[in-house]
Amino acid sequence: MTTDLNTVPFVSVENMMRLTHETGIEEALAEIAGYIEDDFRRWPLFDKTPRVASHSEVGVIELMPTSDGTEYGFKYVNGHPKNTKEGLQTVTAFGLLADVDTGYPVLLTEMTVLTALRTAATSAVATKYLARRDAKVMAMIGNGSQSEFQALALHKICGIEEVRLFDTDPNATRKCAENLKGTGLRVVSCATGQEAIEGADIITTCTADKQNATILTDNMVGAGVHINAIGGDCPGKTELHRDILMRSDIFVEYPEQTRIEGEIQQLAQDHPVTELWQVITGEITGRRDDRQITLFDGVGFAIEDFSALRWVRDKLRTSNRFDMLDMIADPDDPRDLFGMLLREKQRMAAA
Amino acid sequence: MTTDLNTVPFVSVENMMRLTHETGIEEALAEIAGYIEDDFRRWPLFDKTPRVASHSEVGVIELMPTSDGTEYGFKYVNGHPKNTKEGLQTVTAFGLLADVDTGYPVLLTEMTVLTALRTAATSAVATKYLARRDAKVMAMIGNGSQSEFQALALHKICGIEEVRLFDTDPNATRKCAENLKGTGLRVVSCATGQEAIEGADIITTCTADKQNATILTDNMVGAGVHINAIGGDCPGKTELHRDILMRSDIFVEYPEQTRIEGEIQQLAQDHPVTELWQVITGEITGRRDDRQITLFDGVGFAIEDFSALRWVRDKLRTSNRFDMLDMIADPDDPRDLFGMLLREKQRMAAA
Incomplete structure (x- = not known):
């Protein structure tokens, strides 16, 4: 190039x-x-x-x-x-x-x-550092544009073998399952969110409604799970019940942005969160034990x-x-932008 | 289209x-x-x-x-x-x-x-509302990329007949004078800034040094003049001596930005300035008399x-x-970005 x-x-x-x-x-x-x-x-x-x-x-x-x-x-x-x-x-x-x-x-x-690729890659990086090492099953709640990318990234980077799909629109689930054929992932289409997260080590939520929704309620989430909450990414748009947040250790990209846009907009401004980059550098331990619920509250950051x-x-x-x-614009003499413009007029006249 | x-x-x-x-x-x-x-x-x-x-x-x-x-x-x-x-x-x-x-x-x-055109057009709008009605002579201090556009805009929109050029680099003045041939403007190349502004009704400064320079000192500027200060447009970059600002009525685009970037960064944060748009709507009088010095402290604004x-x-x-x-990206089904990607693979294989 x-x-x-x-x-x-x-x-x-x-x-x-x-x-x-x-x-x-x-x-x-x-x-x-x-x-x-x-x-x-x-x-x-x-x-x-x-x-x-x-x-x-x-x-x-x-x-x-x-x-x-x-x-x-x-x-x-x-x-x-x-x-x-x-x-x-x-x-x-x-x-x-x-x-x-x-x-x-x-x-x-x-x-x-490219954003679809990088959003999935970011979830995979978070999952790699936060999920249990033996995690093999992932629930994918919301089967829209981002879902296949999430599934493939976690398959490739985190060793996920089974993805359990749920969407309020069965057509979206059908589309996602069809697209994931031949990728080596075991795909299970589910009729309810509850069914999708049964036995899942990792739950990824990626729904698009611009409102405070409750995709996951507290009783649905068991010990040891890692959650990627991807769809809540602007003020007034969240996916998880507040009680799940209270039980989780929360990891974010950039707190100043996530407190405005992420799931944690439901919490007090000083609720403790950990910056993901500090887990990656090893400054802070991410997952401490197999019972802990880890939550990556991803909103997407410029970096x-x-x-x-x-x-x-x-x-x-x-x-x-x-x-x-x-x-x-690249005039021969950088101070002569006007001259460049004049010469173009001569070229137009000559043509 | x-x-x-x-x-x-x-x-x-x-x-x-x-x-x-x-x-x-x-x-x-x-x-x-x-x-x-x-x-x-x-x-x-x-x-x-x-x-x-x-x-x-x-x-x-x-x-x-x-x-x-x-x-x-x-x-x-x-x-x-x-x-x-x-x-x-x-x-x-x-x-x-x-x-x-x-x-x-x-x-x-x-x-x-396009920025060269809009910057000159903005100066012309400011000049139209702030300069004396009988203004015919303009001094152009700084004869770089923007100078010809400024001269032509004030010629066309404000009826300027003579432009007096000065730059610390005589080559820039020569270039500008050459480019303005045939435009109907009377062009006078000057050896000093003092000479350029003698008899000028309008003074436009547009120099590019990223530093607090003093292109104009107080004793150079007479009563009734309108000044377009265009070149001071970032923190630490100004063109006019503070004393000129103190004698002028100052007009700006967006005070929050100009106080950081414009000439008025030299003044107290509460120094009175008028927003140009209010002069254009008629809410505030721009020029009140023929002795007043008006100063458009232009930094360029998003609007x-x-x-x-x-x-x-x-x-x-x-x-x-x-x-x-x-x-x-425009998939047939907007939720099927991944499917669009897969179909491109089939097209590549078929080609």
Whole structure:
């Protein structure tokens, strides 16, 4: 991959899908999880800020920037639960990586597919550090866009062998089960949430309603379980009953953001939580015993997108799955932007 | 212009230049100024937030979002004064307009050229409302990338007939004078700042050093002058001596941002300033008499970019100066992102 001064590599949705398949979906998930782990290990280095959200009655548009001092990344992402009914994606996203030293973009990419990959990879990283070592069975509550990615990531990275599916919409469960055929996972479709979590070592909730729902109630959750609560990711949107939170040790990405957006918005502002990165560096013990309930209250943080952007950028070193976009004005003399504009007029006249 | 669900119109640098010439540079400046005036008139409607800046030792990368409740826009922009020495632009930018109702992007565009146009258009709007009606002569201090745009915007919109140029680098002045040939402006190149502002009704400063400089000292500025201070736009970067500020009536875009980034960072946090939009709506009188010194402390605000993005979007209704980017994942079933990914694998195998 070569980058001219005035052009920026762009990865379209089609190219992102092809890049993923060239790598293999599970291998891509594992590679991205590796980038996320690497970045979580150097967490204190990053410029961190809660995402910049613009809320409307029907959804939210967010910008999620971060920087490690050498590279700068941000993601544009929307969340519109009602979109599904209109045949649109709930979440679409794109992102950018730039060089801190010059401010010039070095990568523009779709991030709808990429966010699906990185969200699942993040759950897998959390699960790897927090679930019981002998965990083999996972319940997947909510069988929408993110469900297959979650199942495959935990299969590949955490050794999950069985996934138990439940969704209030049986069609979603059918779709998910069909998509997971041939992946090596044992897939069990369940008629109730209760049935899905019976015997599960890991429970992942990923539902999309923008409201305080109660996907899991307290009596459903047994000792020793690890929970990934992925779907509660904005103010007023939670999935778990408060009593489960009170019984769990809670792990988060960035407390300042999670207290606003995550399950813990139901708790007091000073309720103790542990930052996941400190478990990964070994500063804090994650799981202490086999009876403990661990809860990863995942809302998605800018550093995970940064990791995913770095993964794409590195893949493009050996892949041609990109186009070059004429996105940066590059006059011969940088102070002569106007002259560049005038010369374009001459070219138009000559053509 | 038609927009598929999965594609987004993209305006490259080349297409932005061609769109500008199709319209005519001065006409484009006037049209954009019109959009800015319209948006300033409905200022209270907008979601406003100071830009989200990531500073490094050599520059800054910023995201500037805003929304009027129907459309959402943001700009990515860097500011790296040292870039010029490396043959790079000090400022490069791109931006996006999205539909608030769905969160889907409707326009992606280069904004380096567009920012140059909107910055000049904004100065012209401020000058139109604040300068003396009989103003004909303008001093342009700093003859870099922005200078010709400023001169042309004030020529077209405010009736300026003569521009007096000064830059510490005579080559920049030579470049600017050359570029302004044939525009109808009388161009006078000056050897000192003092010479440039002699007899000027309007003084525009636009220099790029990231430091507290003193481009204008107090004794240089006479009664009745209007000043556009454009170059001081980040913490630690100012152009005017504090004493000039003390003698001026100061007009700003968004006080919360300008107090951090503008000339008024030199003043007390409660120093009185007037918001430009209130002058435009007529709520507050701008210029009261011919002796008053008015100062527009312009730092550039997200709403001006929003106006410029709206202008581009509207131009594309009758122009084909765009490409369609495959930027949004659009599965047939919005919950079946994974299925879309699987089908791409089948297509790759079939090809």
